[in-house]
Amino acid sequence: MQKIKIGIVGGTGYTGVELLRLLAHHPHVELHAITSRTEAGVPVAQMFPSLRGAVDLKFSDPASGILEECDVVFFATPHGVAMAQAPALLNKGIRVIDLGADFRLQDTAVFEKWYKLPHSCADVLKSAVYGLPELNREAVRQAKLIGNPGCYPTTMQLGFYPLLKNNLVDASALIADCKSGVSGAGRKAEVATLFSESSDSMKAYGVSGHRHTPETVEQLSKMTTQAVHLIFTPHLIPMIRGMHSTLYAKLLPEAQSMSNEDLQQLFEMTYASEPFVDVMPFGSHPETRSTRASNMLRMALHRHGDTVIVLVVQDNLVKGAAGQAVQNMNVMFGFAETAGIDMLPVMP
Amino acid sequence: MQKIKIGIVGGTGYTGVELLRLLAHHPHVELHAITSRTEAGVPVAQMFPSLRGAVDLKFSDPASGILEECDVVFFATPHGVAMAQAPALLNKGIRVIDLGADFRLQDTAVFEKWYKLPHSCADVLKSAVYGLPELNREAVRQAKLIGNPGCYPTTMQLGFYPLLKNNLVDASALIADCKSGVSGAGRKAEVATLFSESSDSMKAYGVSGHRHTPETVEQLSKMTTQAVHLIFTPHLIPMIRGMHSTLYAKLLPEAQSMSNEDLQQLFEMTYASEPFVDVMPFGSHPETRSTRASNMLRMALHRHGDTVIVLVVQDNLVKGAAGQAVQNMNVMFGFAETAGIDMLPVMP
Amino acid sequence: MQKIKIGIVGGTGYTGVELLRLLAHHPHVELHAITSRTEAGVPVAQMFPSLRGAVDLKFSDPASGILEECDVVFFATPHGVAMAQAPALLNKGIRVIDLGADFRLQDTAVFEKWYKLPHSCADVLKSAVYGLPELNREAVRQAKLIGNPGCYPTTMQLGFYPLLKNNLVDASALIADCKSGVSGAGRKAEVATLFSESSDSMKAYGVSGHRHTPETVEQLSKMTTQAVHLIFTPHLIPMIRGMHSTLYAKLLPEAQSMSNEDLQQLFEMTYASEPFVDVMPFGSHPETRSTRASNMLRMALHRHGDTVIVLVVQDNLVKGAAGQAVQNMNVMFGFAETAGIDMLPVMP
Amino acid sequence: MQKIKIGIVGGTGYTGVELLRLLAHHPHVELHAITSRTEAGVPVAQMFPSLRGAVDLKFSDPASGILEECDVVFFATPHGVAMAQAPALLNKGIRVIDLGADFRLQDTAVFEKWYKLPHSCADVLKSAVYGLPELNREAVRQAKLIGNPGCYPTTMQLGFYPLLKNNLVDASALIADCKSGVSGAGRKAEVATLFSESSDSMKAYGVSGHRHTPETVEQLSKMTTQAVHLIFTPHLIPMIRGMHSTLYAKLLPEAQSMSNEDLQQLFEMTYASEPFVDVMPFGSHPETRSTRASNMLRMALHRHGDTVIVLVVQDNLVKGAAGQAVQNMNVMFGFAETAGIDMLPVMP
Structure with missing residues (x-):
């Protein structure tokens, strides 16, 4: 099976680095791009030594267009970012999984009340699927855009x-x-x-x-x-x-x-x-x-x-964020739902 | 003001050592005895180096009779112990504050159901006062026997x-x-x-x-x-x-x-x-x-x-146990209610 | 490739449960037996809920002979246990990896001084290989018996x-x-x-x-x-x-x-x-x-x-104990040295 | 004995709040001023709820001149601050205890190398006493200006x-x-x-x-x-x-x-x-x-x-910072050396 190309926006936070941990060994994907305006050019493993030897990527400038080479882009960003960038990616046929809040709430008035931000793409929002696979698996399977649930x-x-x-x-x-x-x-x-x-x-x-x-x-x-x-x-x-x-x-x-x-x-x-x-x-x-x-x-x-x-x-950070996002990706792309996320809990 | 003499039964647990911390510097008391069958003869500060230089007592054998020289005895023991020893002390006019459960519940049937132990001194229990000073201050003032509340x-x-x-x-x-x-x-x-x-x-x-x-x-x-x-x-x-x-x-x-x-x-x-x-x-x-x-x-x-x-x-361990016990003692003996327990919280 | 059968003695401690985490998903092994005298009959996942759904084994009585059906037996036990049981297993051609101290020190006098225990199988000890693969890989490859290094x-x-x-x-x-x-x-x-x-x-x-x-x-x-x-x-x-x-x-x-x-x-x-x-x-x-x-x-x-x-x-618990033991097993059996132990560090 | 008036510069950090904990109950002092440019007007206990009911002060603007009403001023500030403000206070006869680094090193070349800052008052520095009472008690007793040791x-x-x-x-x-x-x-x-x-x-x-x-x-x-x-x-x-x-x-x-x-x-x-x-x-x-x-x-x-x-x-934070500073103050003012800082360690 050919590997799909992954892009990550906002890889310097905890959900971003957790995505990297899960995806670095995922059998069906290839980490293609991780963007950060402030860290462009810096090797990811320099910021996160836990990834030394496992992730060779450097942070890319989001303006470089590299995300458009991906099959799916994860947004591990504060609210507002995915809203601004997702529509262009979707237009190019790239699927989007937003780990933030931009595509979770269908009621934009509620969104605006709680996030103090006008929703800039209400039309795109309508096509977003709430990514809780256990309750919503069929819709996730068809989705182009996922609003990944909060923890x-x-x-x-x-x-x-x-x-x-x-x-x-x-x-x-x-x-x-x-x-x-x-x-x-x-x-x-x-x-x-x-x-x-x-x-x-x-x-x-x-x-x-x-x-x-x-x-x-x-x-x-x-x-x-x-x-x-x-x-x-x-x-x-x-x-x-x-x-x-x-x-x-x-x-x-x-x-x-x-x-x-x-x-x-x-x-x-x-x-x-x-x-x-x-x-x-x-x-x-x-x-x-x-x-x-x-x-x-x-x-x-x-x-x-x-x-x-x-x-x-x-x-x-896993079922409550990055793991669930990968689970959604697995469902969207027809991979085994547990692919890459079947690691056992660490005890003690 | 003459200092009252304090006895502690069960000083090897956390409520016991916390009583020692609070009472060692209390202006109106003198630590007179602390008992432990297994540790008799061992200096308290050897078990708890935090007390080196501040508490010179050794653990005494409870059978030594030393508790009878005290004005008040604290029980920082598992349930059952205070019940067995308090009556004799009370008979000698010594006040008792039990940090365990023996004198908290007036309904002995309930006690026996939850603690799997017959209550051996139901009559003494009747005279016990539930030691939550904020709600029960007058009764505490008159009390000879206090059941100190759970945390x-x-x-x-x-x-x-x-x-x-x-x-x-x-x-x-x-x-x-x-x-x-x-x-x-x-x-x-x-x-x-x-x-x-x-x-x-x-x-x-x-x-x-x-x-x-x-x-x-x-x-x-x-x-x-x-x-x-x-x-x-x-x-x-x-x-x-x-x-x-x-x-x-x-x-x-x-x-x-x-x-x-x-x-x-x-x-x-x-x-x-x-x-x-x-x-x-x-x-x-x-x-x-x-x-x-x-x-x-x-x-x-x-x-x-x-x-x-x-x-x-x-x-x-303080308001939920040892500090409240000292607060009760202060009320019982007419000391300022905050005496010895007015230390400020430790932050950070 | 046929999977080898794994036995674990002493699976109730931290190195034991860590072996289970690592081996449960190892591509070339099958967990066959885990023994505990006190817990015989209890499902492992009942004691360690982190393994629910991943490990179906129950603890076996060590006297049941089940260890003799294994290809390799790990001892995650206090010192003295492996010494007593390893020789019989080795005689049957079963390889042994001891995570305890019994086969680390070649000088039995030193062993006896520090472990307060006579060494009961000095002859077997001579054949033991000190299992630090980075410094000792060839010997590990040939070994029947490994003394796994301390952390x-x-x-x-x-x-x-x-x-x-x-x-x-x-x-x-x-x-x-x-x-x-x-x-x-x-x-x-x-x-x-x-x-x-x-x-x-x-x-x-x-x-x-x-x-x-x-x-x-x-x-x-x-x-x-x-x-x-x-x-x-x-x-x-x-x-x-x-x-x-x-x-x-x-x-x-x-x-x-x-x-x-x-x-x-x-x-x-x-x-x-x-x-x-x-x-x-x-x-x-x-x-x-x-x-x-x-x-x-x-x-x-x-x-x-x-x-x-x-x-x-x-x-x-990993490179300092269970992971190194699995690394030794990989070398001994000719598996890829990283098989089953290539998981990325958990951060944060 | 009349109480001395205390000023604290930089009370929003950990050494500052620890000074407050120690000094709030010190028998010979009165908290008179605590300054913070950014927090002026805010009650200290609002920032540090652990002090509710015990410290009524509000943060003052350092420009208000209130520090000049004090007998001693503690600097719990980053390096550079005490250096800038201490000389004027010393000129008015106010004693100064700096918990930062400005007055610890007599060799200004070394200071400048490590702190990347020219030393602005080398003359005042000469009169500073290194405040480790155990090794330097007599000098502390005479001191007007203390460089409190690092932890x-x-x-x-x-x-x-x-x-x-x-x-x-x-x-x-x-x-x-x-x-x-x-x-x-x-x-x-x-x-x-x-x-x-x-x-x-x-x-x-x-x-x-x-x-x-x-x-x-x-x-x-x-x-x-x-x-x-x-x-x-x-x-x-x-x-x-x-x-x-x-x-x-x-x-x-x-x-x-x-x-x-x-x-x-x-x-x-x-x-x-x-x-x-x-x-x-x-x-x-x-x-x-x-x-x-x-x-x-x-x-x-x-x-x-x-x-x-x-x-x-x-x-x-205590012997390594605020407690030692109070110990120095006690020595400087002829108080009992343990006054206000004799609290027992908190265990557990």
Whole structure:
């Protein structure tokens, strides 16, 4: 099989370097270009010594046109960048996977409210597919443009999905108490995420409003006829990678007779054929490290009376970002869905 | 003022050594005895070099009778120990502060269910005072025997109290999503709390049932005429000290017209004169490190529609254990309530 | 190519589970047996959820004879175990790779002094090959029995080798100031390696004498005609994986005219064809994380007058243990040396 | 006793906030002013919630003249700032303690080489006293201007002092392999010290040359008639606070007959009356956490043949910076040397 050519825009952040780690050994791809205006000419492995001997690329100037030689371009950039550059690439028949927020929200008014930026290509946006393969595989297969989900939204959607889809819980009273490792904040020089600030301590943040709420609500709303109301409380945890979402949902009266076994079976059947979703035995306590550096997401059910608690863990940089993007690429190009992303979690 | 004599049973764990740190410089006390059967004769500072030059005591054999020379004895022991030894001390007029669970629950049936141990002194238990000074100061002042609260229950009670006391929220739908540093698991040789197991990872635990639930429910029930139902979900976080409780409560219909300012004012007034409770501005995100190594507990309010979210942080070993025990001692003996425990948090 | 059958003795520790991670996806092997007396019958993935879906084995009773069905058996056990069981396996033509200390030291008197245990199979020991492929590849290729090097010794040998081999430094004045992540202490329930004990702190240990000194001295002595004297100072660092050795050696008078470029070239040429040794540019500061979860060892040179400083980093569980063991197996069986162990380091 | 008035320039960094923690409860001082051009008007406790309720000051504009109302002004600023502002304050009779580098090096040529900045007040510099009270107490007592030592130099000087002072070791072959927590890098927004960059990893840095070398050599040279040559290798360790220096020195031929007991006794006697230097038993392994958040420095001796190894630990922000500055202030003003800085280390 001929290898496809990969371009990456914004390879100096954590999702960018994680894409490099995953794609450098992917059997069906060839890293062709990685762009950075500020680092043009610098060998990637000079910035990231972990890639010495494995990635020979240098950063290219985005203006060089090299991205147009690719089959697919990943944007691992702050919002606004993909929006500006994707249309031209799409016009040339190049597929685009945006790991940022530009193509996640179909409602541009909502986008503009949360991202303080007018959406510059609403028409292109309409063709974008929300890239959560487990819930959206067929659309991903046909897609030219993917809006890759946020890290938190991935856990919330996969955790609530079996409950909402089957109309078992009150969609107006969902609570997601979520915890993320610090790499989720990106590789930006900021005081708040210095080691001495965020180590040996934790806090909630964005409790009054976080950009992942509208994205999640838009998607959850597709699963149910009920109106969705979600309370989403993110917390910053002193670990590099890892995300733990603790989801609370109230069973509707007609579902309260379901046994724990019924619920467990429902979840297991929903994800039975998914290579990257692991439903653990009822009452388990998944650890984030059981997914570290892998594309696996694990979940487990608990119950208190009429409240179902779903514990969901993933690596925020893999299933929550770069791994999911590669999974989407695999589906789009007809590769084995696990190609290049079947590495086992690193433990300890 | 003459100094009172202190005895500590079980000084080899984290709450024990924290008591030593706090009491070694307390202006009104003298460390008189610290017992450990296995370490008798060993200088305390040999086991804990942080105390070299500050604590000259050696561990004593508990059978030596030295505890009977004390004015007050702290039990920093697993459950069952205080129950066995406290009655004899109390009979001799010595006051007892138990940092374990033996004297926290008045309902012995509940105690026996959760601790798998018959309660051996139900009569003495009746005289025990639950040592949360902010809610129980007068009783503490008169007490001979204190059941010092658990770490999680301290945060849940102080966070929910203004809401329940004023009958503002639905007591049957309380959720406490709580996160604790690893020192809460104690200084026991166990695989699960090894550095390589609990670092750079997190998990929930005891979601199906944790001993701090019955204790908290018993106390919350005193605040309200409603029946209390609490979902309590503890999580283990890779930090040494620190506890963050994220509390969710639903406003009752008659309280839904309250403004955020009304709620904020209620909390501020409730704790206005408390030296160790800090109500931060509405919408704040307290960090656990803002209480590190100090007896301060901080909280902040948020709101989503009819749901009030209270974020509460403390150092689990200080306000959640040893510091609160010293605070109780100060109240019992008429010392300034802040004596010996007014150290500022360590930041960074 | 037919797959060889793998047996692992002692799969419940960190080197054992790391072997499983590496071998589960190795293209030329099949995991056949993993033994544990205490865990017999338990699925491996129940103890290590990171392996769910990837490893279906259960722990076997070592007495079941299942190891005799294997082509190669790895011992990831405390010292003494391999010594007792290896001879019988070797007699049946099964190759043995011991990750413990039983077959590292040829001098049994030294072994017995440091391990407080008589060596029970001195004859078999004579046939053991010290498994550092970079320095010993031909012998490894022929070996039936491998003593896999300790983690510290790997860094010290590879770092000092070009200097000693070429007789450039005073072998009687070598200093190795080494730092290890906590996983090096193993997966044993011990107070000293609890999260709350070894996090946010560091210390030296074994400064007066450590078992890796005699092993290293025995090997360094083969590189030079000088008498070797080594000061080895290990430190425990609050990180899960990772080892950083800071090596100091004094140039002999006849070598003091060498330029930095000469030294650099010597190191680069020495390791030019090694897939797992990376000589970074002169004056670099390698980070341990640039090797995290990979089999790569990186080093860089510095110089102060007549003192050469070599900075060496590796993942103590991979190149320092399980990865090196698989590398040895690859060499022994004629597989590509990088087969199954070419995963890229995890960053961040 | 009347309280003296304190001014702090540069209170937004870690040494600044640590000064606030120590001085807020100091019995003989009153916090009068803390300046920051960028934060003028902002309450200090808003930036550092750990100080809520304890420090009521707001940041002042340095141009306001408020510093001239103080008795002593601390500079917790980057180099260059104290140099510019100290002379005017000194002229008004205000004492100055500079926690930066401006007044540490008497040789301005060396200063200019390492700090790339001309020294603007060489005359004032001559009156500056190097503020290491253990070695320089009388001069500190008389001083108007203190150059507070760097963190690494404090450990190296106190560790080597008994050996050099008594001419026991070869001063031309000193090695200091030092390890620092990340707070030593300050509270600046930089990628290299982000949590996700410096957690679970370590590295050496500045091996080819670090500013603390000339400072240390200048001071060590005062202890001996030998020419001093020091190899200083700093490393960055994933802990917030803490410094561990591993010092290697070679006994001179005439000293090689000294027993370990002789050496131990020498160290113990040297520091017998020092409140903040603890010589632990021979062969101990001090942990950095045994000094966490306290002004104590601990050391222990080891020996390999003719090489003496001194292990030294301290909290880099306390004895290595702010605590030592307060200790200097105590000596200058005739307060008890331990006033305000006698807090016990925080363990765990």
